[in-house]
Amino acid sequence: MSFKTIQLDIADDVALLTLDRPDKLNSFTTAMHAELREALRAVRKAKARALVLTGAGRAFCAGQDLGDANIEDGIGDTLEKNYNPLVHTLRRLPMPVLVAVNGVAAGAGANIALAGDLVYAGRSASFIQAFVKIGLVPDAGGSHALVQRIGVQRALGLAITGDKLDAETAESWGLIWKCVDDDVLMSTVMDQARHLATQPTRAIGLIKRLFNAAPDNDLEAQLGLEAQMQRLAGSGEDYREGIQAFLDKRKPIFTGQ
Ligand code: T3D
Numbered sequence: 001m002s003f004k005t006i007q008l009d010i011a012d013d014v015a016l017l018t019l020d021r022p023d024k025l026n027s028f029t030t031a032m033h034a035e036l037r038e039a040l041r042a043v044r045k046a047k048a049r050a051l052v053l054t055g056a057g058r059a060f061c062a063g064q065d066l067g068d069a070n071i072e073d074g075i076g077d078t079l080e081k082n083y084n085p086l087v088h089t090l091r092r093l094p095m096p097v098l099v100a101v102n103g104v105a106a107g108a109g110a111n112i113a114l115a116g117d118l119v120y121a122g123r124s125a126s127f128i129q130a131f132v133k134i135g136l137v138p139d140a141g142g143s144h145a146l147v148q149r150i151g152v153q154r155a156l157g158l159a160i161t162g163d164k165l166d167a168e169t170a171e172s173w174g175l176i177w178k179c180v181d182d183d184v185l186m187s188t189v190m191d192q193a194r195h196l197a198t199q200p201t202r203a204i205g206l207i208k209r210l211f212n213a214a215p216d217n218d219l220e221a222q223l224g225l226e227a228q229m230q231r232l233a234g235s236g237e238d239y240r241e242g243i244q245a246f247l248d249k250r251k252p253i254f255t256g257q
Pocket residue numbers: 023024025027062063064065066067068069070075078079104106107108109128130131133134136139
């Protein structure tokens with residue numbers, strides 16, 4: 001499958017999706033959004049068991065391409081047509097989504113990164129809620145993810161100032177999973193993705209559903225959802241294999257079912 005603004009490689013059950021407009025710091029265009037939709041459909045069709053998202057060159061993504069911004073027809077429409085479905089798709093993919101933030105992640109670029117499940121960043125990477133600098137508000141799920149992960153004060157601070165947050169601080173605040181040295185970022189993320197692709201994928205998809213729902217549920221509703229997800233997980237082949245392997249004192253072989 002060949003694309004103009006992204007690259008997609010699928011091997012060993014791991015899909016590697018690279019935003020590929022390095023001259024424009026991989027900023028999003030309408031064409032890139034269309035290609036991302038097609039690529040994510042292909043990832044599902046191929047039954048990949050882990051997805052890695054990264055950027056080509058020195059940046060992860062500088063958000064919306066400001067030369068391709070939809071000033072005339074209304075930015076809200078662009079969000080509803082392009083960004084919001086992308087956030088939903090990444091959050092709902094029934095496989096772990098790992099993000100390798102290889103450089104600056106600004107505006108919607110930062111917030112699409114935060115839509116991943118395990119966000120890794122190279123030590124020189126940074127996160128910028130750049131919206132306010134052009135008179136906009138955080139979008140692409142940023143106002144939700146930031147408040148949930150780092151609390152209102154830090155989230156507001158980043159959104160109102162548009163200040164750069166370095167990767168080490170992002171890790172220490174709990175905004176991302178891990179900050180690692182730049183030169184081992186891709187190998188670390190790919191190793192983890194290949195490992196996760198051998199794990200109980202169906203259960204991981206259910207874990208995502210459970211944890212994505214948790215912030216909006218009270219305890220009663222969440223207990224009910226846990227029972228529902230556990231029923232589904234417990235009806236899977238991987239549960240039977242996990243139990244059998246434990247009893248046999250051997251390593252489980254999970255099929256992802
Ligand atoms: O439709 C809608 O508009 C709604 C959606 C909105 C969502 C959003 O994401 S709004 C926020 C958009 N993003 C930004 O405001 C960030 C703009 N970029 C920057 O602030 C800086 O580029 C960075 C802090 C990200 C990186 O700075 P630096 O000094 O490392 O790089 P640079 O020199 O600024 O950029 C390098 C090139 O990339 C440069 O092109 P050139 O001069 O070499 O031809 C620059 O113009 C280009 N570039 C960077 N960001 C964008 C971009 N081109 C188009 N759009 C960009 N967002």
